[in-house]
Amino acid sequence: MDLLGNTVQPYAWGSHTAIADLLGEPSPTPGPQAELWMGAHPNAPSVLTRAGRAATLQTAIDAAPAQELGAEVNARFGGRLPFLLKVLAAQKALSVQLHPNREQAEQGYARENAAGVPLDARERVYVDNWPKPEILCALEPFEVLAGLRPAAQAAEVIDGLGVPELKDLTALLREDPSAKTVGRALATLLEWPEAGRAGLVAGVVDAAAAHRAQGGPYAAAYDAVVRMNADHPGDIGLVGSLLLNHLVLEPGQALFMGAGGVHAYIRGVGIELLANSDNVIRAGLTPKHIDVPELLRVLDPEVEVPVLTPRQAAAGVEVFDTDVPEFRLSRLTLADGAVLVVPGDGGPRVLLCVEGEASVGCGTEPAARLLLTRGQSCFLGARDMHVTLTGAGTYFLAETGL
Numbered sequence: 001m002d003l004l005g006n007t008v009q010p011y012a013w014g015s016h017t018a019i020a021d022l023l024g025e026p027s028p029t030p031g032p033q034a035e036l037w038m039g040a041h042p043n044a045p046s047v048l049t050r051a052g053r054a055a056t057l058q059t060a061i062d063a064a065p066a067q068e069l070g071a072e073v074n075a076r077f078g079g080r081l082p083f084l085l086k087v088l089a090a091q092k093a094l095s096v097q098l099h100p101n102r103e104q105a106e107q108g109y110a111r112e113n114a115a116g117v118p119l120d121a122r123e124r125v126y127v128d129n130w131p132k133p134e135i136l137c138a139l140e141p142f143e144v145l146a147g148l149r150p151a152a153q154a155a156e157v158i159d160g161l162g163v164p165e166l167k168d169l170t171a172l173l174r175e176d177p178s179a180k181t182v183g184r185a186l187a188t189l190l191e192w193p194e195a196g197r198a199g200l201v202a203g204v205v206d207a208a209a210a211h212r213a214q215g216g217p218y219a220a221a222y223d224a225v226v227r228m229n230a231d232h233p234g235d236i237g238l239v240g241s242l243l244l245n246h247l248v249l250e251p252g253q254a255l256f257m258g259a260g261g262v263h264a265y266i267r268g269v270g271i272e273l274l275a276n277s278d279n280v281i282r283a284g285l286t287p288k289h290i291d292v293p294e295l296l297r298v299l300d301p302e303v304e305v306p307v308l309t310p311r312q313a314a315a316g317v318e319v320f321d322t323d324v325p326e327f328r329l330s331r332l333t334l335a336d337g338a339v340l341v342v343p344g345d346g347g348p349r350v351l352l353c354v355e356g357e358a359s360v361g362c363g364t365e366p367a368a369r370l371l372l373t374r375g376q377s378c379f380l381g382a383r384d385m386h387v388t389l390t391g392a393g394t395y396f397l398a399e400t401g402l
Helices: 018-023 057-063 065-069 071-077 102-114 151-159 164-175 179-190 194-214 219-231 237-243 292-298
Strands: 007-009 035-038 047-050 053-056 083-090 134-138 142-148 244-249 254-257 263-275 311-314 317-320 328-341 349-362 369-373 377-380 387-399
Touching (some): 083 387, 151 164, 179 237, 219 244, 219 263, 237 244, 369 377
Antiparallel strands (some): 047 053, 349 387
C-alpha cells in the first residue's frame, strides 16, 4: 500500500475552492483548480515513496508489472494501469466532446503518426492509441449535457426560440427524424459560414434569455445557453448544445459516457474515472481545434448516455456497473468504527477518501497499516491482499472491470 502524491491540473474552467477544500488547503485559490489526477498517466503520474525514495507510480509499475498489476491486467493492458481516477471541479463549462473506441483510437493515432502530425500540434486529434470511456459520479448537484436528443424534440427546442436562420435546420430534423439526422445537424452548426456565425449565436443567446423565464420543459436548457455564453461568448457550440439532453445529476448519481457519446460538463464537483487516455474529439464550447469529419466518423448518435444509480454489492459497498474492461467505480461507506473489506483482490486499485478518515490495513500484519484522511488517496497493488478499512467516512475505489 502506498500513499499517493497527486497533481492538480489548473485548467481555466476549474473551481477556486472545491479541490482546495477537499485537500484542506487555503481557499479560494489564486488560480483555478480543475482536476486532481490519481494514477499513472504520463502527463501527470502520481508519486509514491518506497524505501525512502520518491518515484512515480508508473516507475513502480515498470519495475514489477505483473506484481503491481496482476498477471491478467498486465497481459491485457501491456504493463499499463488501465484507469485514471480524478476529482473534477467545473466552475465554467467544459467543451462539448466525445471519445473514440479502441479501434478508432488505434487507427487514428497511427494515421496521424504516419502523416507526421506532431503530438503537440493544434490540429492533432489522437494523442495516444487508447479509448476513453468515462464515468462521472456527482458529489454535489452536477449540471451536464449528455447524449443527443431525439430529432423531433431537438427541433422543438430550437423552434421554441423562434430564430429564423434555424428554420431549415429544424425542417430537416422533422423530415428525417433519425438519430443520424441530429448528428448531421450538429455538424451543420459547427460548419456554419463564418460570416453569419456571430449573428446566429447572438440571436440564439438573446432568444434563450427571453424564453428562459417563461418556464416550460426547455427553460433549463435555455438558461444554460445564457450562462455558458458567459464562459464561451459567441461560440457556435452554444447553439449545438440545444441538440443535447440537459440534466442535473444529484449527489450519488453517475453518468456513463461510452465511445461515441457526445457530452459536456457545465458545472459541479464529482469523481471521474476513465480509461488511461487523453483522446478528446471536440464539438464546440472551445477555442481548440474541431475536426468535423473525424467527429462524424466517431460520433454514435444512437448511443445512450445513461444515468446510473449504484448497485449494493455488500454492506457499505456500492458499485456503478458498466461494461468496459478498463475500470470499475465503487463507493464505500463506513459508519463510525466499522470495518469494511475492500473489494478487488488480485488487481490494481486506487482508493480515495472524500469524507472522514480510516486506517487501511493489509492482511494480518499489524505494521502494514496507513491512515487515509480526507483528500488523500493510496495505491493498492495486486500483491496487497485482504485490505480492510477501519474508521468512518466515504471513499471511492477505482479498479479494473475485468
